[in-house]
Amino acid sequence: MGVLTPLFFVALAGLAIPVLIHLIQREKKQIMRFPSLMFVQRVPYKSIQRRRIHNWLLLLVRMAAIALIVAAFARPFFNSGAIDTPTGTGAREVVVVLDQSYSITYGDGWERARAAAYDTINGLGPDDHGSIVLFASGAEIALRSAASGERQRLTAAVAAAKPTAGATRYAPALKVAGSILAESTLPRREVVLISDFQRGGWRGEEGTRLPAGTTVTPIAIGGGDDLANVAVTGISLVRSTFSGQDRVAVTAVVVNRSMRSLNGGQLGLEMDGRPVQSQPITVEANSSTSITFEPVTVAGNFLRGTVRAGSDALAADNEFHFVVTPAQAVRVVVIDRTGGGPSVLYLTRALAIGDAPRFETTLRQPGAVTDDDLARASVIVVNDVEVTAALARRLQGFVERGGGLFVAFGPRATWASDAGDGGVLPATAQAPVDRSRGDAARIGTLEYTHPVFEPFRAPRSGDFAAARIYGYRTVMPADGAQVLARFDGGAPALLERRVGEGRILLWASTLDLGWNDFALKPVYLPFVHRTMRHLAGYSEPAPWLTVGQVLDASFGVTAGQPATGTVLTPSGRRVSLDDEGAEVLELGEQGFYEMRGRVADSVTGVVASNVDTAESDLTPIDPKEIVAAATGGPDAAREANASAAPLTPEAQEQSQRLWWYLLCLGIVLLGADTLISNRLSKT
Template sequence: MSFLAPLFFAALAALAIPVLIHLIQREKKQVVRFPSLMFVQRVPYKSVRRRRIHNWLLLCVRLTALALIVLAFARPFLRRDTLNTAVGAGAREVVVLLDDSYSLAYGDHWERARAAASNAINGLGPDDRGSLVLFGSGAEIALRSAASGDRPRLAAAVAAARPGASATRYAPALKVAGSILAESSLPRREVVLISDFQRGGWRGEEGARLPEGTTVTPVAIAGGADAPNVAVTGVSLARSTFSNQERVAVTAVAVNRGTRALRGGQLSLEIGGRPIQSKPLDVEVNGSVSVVFDPVTVAGAFMRGSVRASDDALAVDNAFHFVVSPAQPVRVIVVDRGATGGGALYLTRALAIGEAPRFETVVRQPDAVAEDDLRRASVVLLNDVAVPAALARRLQRFVEGGGGLLVALGPRASWSPDVDVLPAAIEAPVDRTRGDAARLGTLEFGHPGFEPFRAPRSGDFAAARIYGYRAVKPAADAQVLARFDGGAPALVERRVGAGKVLLWASSLDLSWSDFPLKPVYLPFVHRAARHLASYSEPAPWLTVGQVLDASAGAARSQPASGVVLTPSGRRVSMDEEGAEVIELAEQGFYELRNRSGDAVTAVVASNVDTAESDLTPMDPKEIVAAATAGPGGGREAGGSGQPVTPETQERSQRLWWYVLCLGILLLGADTVISNRLSKS
């Protein structure tokens, strides 16, 4: 029994009140002067004191009533496990958690794990219900709460299970087990956790808490094979250009996590499924080796590469896949007034320097921007030009389709007011040639464009002197990213459709400022162009467990649709709305195809989590203790309990009500007794 408000027990001191009234108060009230206590003193004192209480029954009734009332206020309740113990053994709800991460493929681990699962299922009684949950990085319920009649289905599910490619994570599995147990109405609940208990799979509690009274039985599968276990943990790709052809040099890192050193092994590089290079591999125990392969010409898009080590005790982590495509430039159109002005010089020079990504720049006059230019380009830069209404409308469509637009304002800049694309309305120029020049005051460093300049001494925008700018009035849905020292907006951004528009209130050449001469100019232009183009480095590989959306590999975000071909050859069609994503569950190459299935739009390499190949075990008790909330919350063996619903919780706490009633009844009895005594 426990108490919700044990502090109320301090009121038990009130029990002394009746006794004190009996013993002390009455003595002090009346003093009898007596000639001599000679004889009184000879009567044994203790017996006098003890017999001073007249009516033991009355005192006991009073004290019991008071104690019961105090007990009721302390809100006693019976613990669930206490209740269940009283109920005794009953039918069990058993959840078998079977680890199917790829580390179970090590040696004979999988056979032993399956045998343990079969044992657990065979141990189910006629009234018990069993569930099978296969877990790796996620958890999948193979069969939920099967009754005794479904026992063969459980056995079949165990037999059909295979180790996957995922890493081990215990928390999701425990959460699934917890939800199954919480919904169960059976009195005893058990979890059988079968795993190789890798240290890497447990990152603390993570909120995985089993219902109170659950028994967790860990079955550790460990030991066995005494062999080298080499894992290719990663590759790095160094691109280079050789005689106008892009080449890539692959460097692979191999680690030996086995118990024996690897001698005379082979590490081979495969391109497009064919081995083209092979290198000898010797790795000490717990040692790592990096192997550099000769550069390979990038022949075309989505070139599939793999680095593969020779077979050992755990084969899954021996291969590492990657995808290499020729680098894609970001195409930028700089719209300028033409050769007379020459204002685009700084912009074009700055954009020509970039390598990652590479910018491909074309300069056009406002009336010479062709439709084809816009279709190919990702970003349009307007450098102090008066934009005709026709071009403005085309640019609006371009932006809505996902393009990026940077408008730099100068004395000549104008925009058709009919086309609502700009983030701010352009107003009159402000002349700051007299007195102090304007400087950039506040910057929104949280914005991706200014993110690299967030750290101290990583770019001084205030060094640039702005002699003139256009007053602008930001639109309601626009965000001001930078302001001049006077508070006027300097850089305003607005999202239009799928694209973005940036408006720089001054010029990006030397006509109104010396900004192009400052060191921050180049990185600012690069960041702005990257941001507007929504450029992101394509990852050469993903890890099992990550999700793949349909836009992967596409240069510009387009409505995703099509078919995904998994490494095992399964075809998964993706929804037209692009809401569907695919979780990578296999090792190898995922192919994204268009809806008709005849053209490959992207290829994604999927690798296993190499942390999983580290088989260092942990103490299963750590998981058990965390999942059952310490030694008091659950038990490793023994009884189990019903799910705690609010009703049962309330019922177990309703004890105080009866205790209080009993106390009040006793007070009534006390009144009756004392009345009778006083009458007699």
């Protein structure tokens, strides 16, 4: 039974009207003037008796009349039995969906969640089937559709489950539960969702619709708000150099998500498992603070750091792991005609600035470039020099092995190749163009999607057009070259070409003030830095990853190390990664993952894995929201009803005819009220 317009029930407040009339109507009678109320006032006050209901029959008749009329306007109707079938009688297919995200460990939540699962299992009927689905950020079926007689297996599956370091995601779990239910042949389907119902775990996912007729029973495992819950939600690392050694200052963000303030706590910093510093923390309720530790020297590779904030009701988010390694400098060899004259002044000055990364610059004359230089360098800059065929071959080999080459084609530059053309260069250089008379050339168009120019994409993020180009070389782009920048006349200014494992950038002008004033413009420094980073393939290794992210074999491994081997998880489990790199490892634990080479079992990389700190926000969601999305809510019921048995207009009207009887009865009662009140007024 339902109602079409439930808002009309607000009018039930009108039931107070007859009560008030019965209580106050006699006060409107004539006032009795009496000599003195001296004795009347001394009588214990009896006005409450005065307000008693004198005529219960009349009152009840009036209230019933109003209630019936209101109910009639609310348009009650009878549901047809079609949608009740799934929840009627018969064996059930029950899927227990148990939350094992780390937030369920808040207080004694995990024990209560398991107790709820046991209760559900014990409540299975003799013909029912039960399944256990464990979920955090992903979902797994612990036991599929076991008969009620196998209750011990169901109980054992729950007992074997442990909370993980993952975050809560409801959608995968509901999809898995839906797949189990879809395969079931039992008439009744039910999902028991046991969780702490965090708002962060639900993003209104589509496609989590369970099969029609499924009943979802949410069991909320709420923790007490009075328990302390402090989380280290993130850190930032500021590098510096002191006495030639890398140092890093750790700043941790501590969030207090409980309703009471934290006073007198300690925030500790551990490096390689040893406590090195400790700072007092004071955080007000529902607020955060940041605490900076003194800089720590980064002695070697893969220094493992942990920031720890005591222990509380939710311990997993109290520690934050990270890995730092000494900053790797980008080695740049600049081949210059003079080996260090004014022509490379601006370039070397620009490379001398910067910490992330740091550039180690080596100046060489064309004839002095050694194989050792080529072996150690990440980037080679050929600054307007004549490149002999021998040097060109060596540089080509350097690039093909993964190195980066920057060629500045000024007035003196030549590139001798065996084929007589530009060889591996992105373009073949031709005659210079003199724009010293009249308007100087400008850099017109840039390829902002390229990593070199990507930082300049936003407006007012660098004006390349400010540089005046008085001379440049016309170039003929080679096959496979990409023009990254053009002069205002349309001639290519910067071109890129991938050769082997490396890249070559060709700049069709000079890097000094010979042909342009580009070196005097503000964009020169970031341009040089971006170019060198790009050519060196430099990327800052992430100090930490989050549980749920995927780890491939190359992650965190320093250059030159074998990229395959095994991974040692924080719990001590060894996982082999395929040589081909096809197999990946999903981070499922909190702590440090060690990557080891196959040969010598040496540590080739370390990855810090942290829990998703959004999970420590325990703000709950109304379980009805998830239930409505999973079952389709009232709309789905209506659709199911419609699809099951489309009602004829007569049948529809028949099911809603109740209002008519209610209204008639209400009117009859109003008539009776008139008769009764008339009779009473005469007596």
